[in-house]
Amino acid sequence: MKMLKVGMPLPVVQHAMTRDGLDPSVLEGDHNKPAQEAKPAGVPLKEDPAYAKYFKMLKLGLPMGAVKNAMERDGVDSSLMDGDHNAPASASKPDGSSAKKREKDTHRRTRLHWEAIGEVNSNSVWAALAADEEIEQLEIDETEFTKLFQAEIKATPTAAQSANGGSSSRNVVQVIDPKRANNGGIILARLRMSYDDMAKVVDNVDETKMTANQVQGIIEYMPTPTERKALREYMKTSQGGSEEKFEKLCECEKFMVAMISVKQSKMKLRALLFKLQFRGCIQDLAHDVFSVEKACDELSNSVRLRKLFGIVLNIGNRLNTAGPSEKRKASAFSIQSLLKLNQAKAFDNKTTFLQYVVLVVQRNNEKLLDFKDDLPTVAKADKIYWDQCINELEEMETQLEIVRKLALHEANQKKNIYALPKKKDSQDDYDSDNLNIDEDMSLEEEVGLLRSTKIGMFALGAIKKVSQLRERVEIAKDKFSRLLEYFGEHGDAKMDVHELFAIINTFCRNFDDAREVVEKAEQAKVR
DSSP states (O other): OHHHHHTHHHHHHHHHHTTTTGGGGGGGGGGSSSGGSSSOOOOOOOGGGGGGGHHHHHHHTTTTTHHHHHHHHOOOGGGGGGGGSSSOOGSSSTTHHHHHHHHOOSSEEOOOOOOSOOOOOTSSSHHHTTTTTHTOHHHHHHHHHHHHHHHEEEOOOOOHHHHHTTOOOOOOOOOOHHHHHHHHHHHTTTTOOOHHHHHHHHHOOOOTTOOOHHHHOOOOOOOOHHHHHHHHHHHHHHHOOOOHHHTTHHHHHHHHHHHHHHHTTHHHHHHHHHEEEEHHHHHHHHHHHHHHHHHHHHHHOOHHHHHHHHHHHHHHHHTTTTTTTTOOOOOOOOOGGGGGGTTOOOOSSOHHHHHHHHHHHHHGGGGGGGGGOOOHHHHHTTTHHHHHHHHHHHHHHHHEEEEEEEHHHHHHHTOOOSSOOOOOTSSSTOOOOOOOTTTTHHHHHHHHHTTHHHHHHHHHHHHHHHHHHHHHHHHHHHHHHHHHTTTTOSSSSSSOOHHHHHHHHHHHHHHHHHHHHHHHHHHHHHH
16 A cells, blocks of 8 residues: 555556565455455465375375364364365465364264265165154264263373373383383283283293293393393482382383393293293104104005005006017116106006006905005105204203203202302393303212202103103104115115105005096996
8 A cells, every 4th residue: 555655556566466475456446445355365275385284195095084184183174175275275374364273172083984975866775864754863872972982182291291290101211222112011011910920930930820922922022231231220320219210111121120130030031931832842743753653654564555566566567668679677666756657648648657557456456446544644744844853852952951950050059059159240140041060960969959949840851751752753763764775765865754755645646536537437438
């Protein structure tokens, strides 16, 4: 207006208003009326930085309802999204006058994320429901509805409020890595056991209070030497009493502090895991070893399998030595050759060598067709990997040796037979694995010490079972070696257990398939 008063032309003034982001059309109206009636001008809504994140949500494919919910949660008027996105947004900003900023919702509400249908057909169920007065008169218990689907939003205390003694303050990680602390806290929360109780369970190697999965979960969060040192320094140097300092720690740190008070805690935790897993491991290994033993016996003792191999050898020699070539007859064939019997075909391009073997067996000794009944264990033994069994047994023996040493150390501490250990500095690693066991003691002395503790009694029983299993392993190895010799498989490249049994089982399946084809062909001839 001042520009007009000094005599500047109206077009020049309107141009200046446009440059400043104002609506020049207001000068064409009554200059005595309020400016609020003028059309607002400015940056389009979709380009306004204040609303950029909401339009980004739309570009990412989020439904309009979800975007509006986000706007309401942020205290922004969501009805703006119903208008023209190319229209100016200046009047919708917090300092604008045409749209008021919505207050933040004080309650959380359950949302049903369905996909709404805009238009419905007159003959649809929705049209019928719209005319149903009973639906409109549906009685709803508003109190119950509110209680079920609405909850008050509780204000999260700030760091300052927590420092001032807020009752809902959260413990802050004081010493260890925050990510490790968070992951450890999640694992520990599943145990539903106090850290003092955990410490007692580990100290006593008590297998009745925790499962193997629980123990395996917390092994990773046993304190490292660096963490033990840092936690001791914190508990020693921080202000306040020990209980107050302990409560300020996060859950994972509290667990670590409790474990620091247990001598040889890592070794005891491993021993506890070994106790929990021992019965299942020893049973599984014994089952596999027994299966290999029995499968070897079945293959060696099956008369029907031996006779069937004889028929295969006889027919094979007839094929290979026919004609003027004067080839010598084979005296045996490799076990691998069993897999090739269904590959050779007659000149009718239908009958395989194995099918012909089945025909010959049918005509000569039908009992041989069921040779597979002699091999019930072999059918399952091809799933056993012998090298893996040996590795598991060796690992079990290694863990058992650790348990034995721990048991002797515990008995030594209990009876005070050996010299007292030197007093350690408070900063030393309290969880040392060096047990200083006298390996020169007699067998009678060792057994006497082991019998004096619970973990020692377990070690004695476990040693006996593992020794027996080791004997069975050696027997099974010997039987398998003799089985390879029985089949003529010898030399540097020997088969392993899994390979041999897999070949036998594949041959059995191929034989059954060939038998089925032959029987169907015989039935077709009868018709």
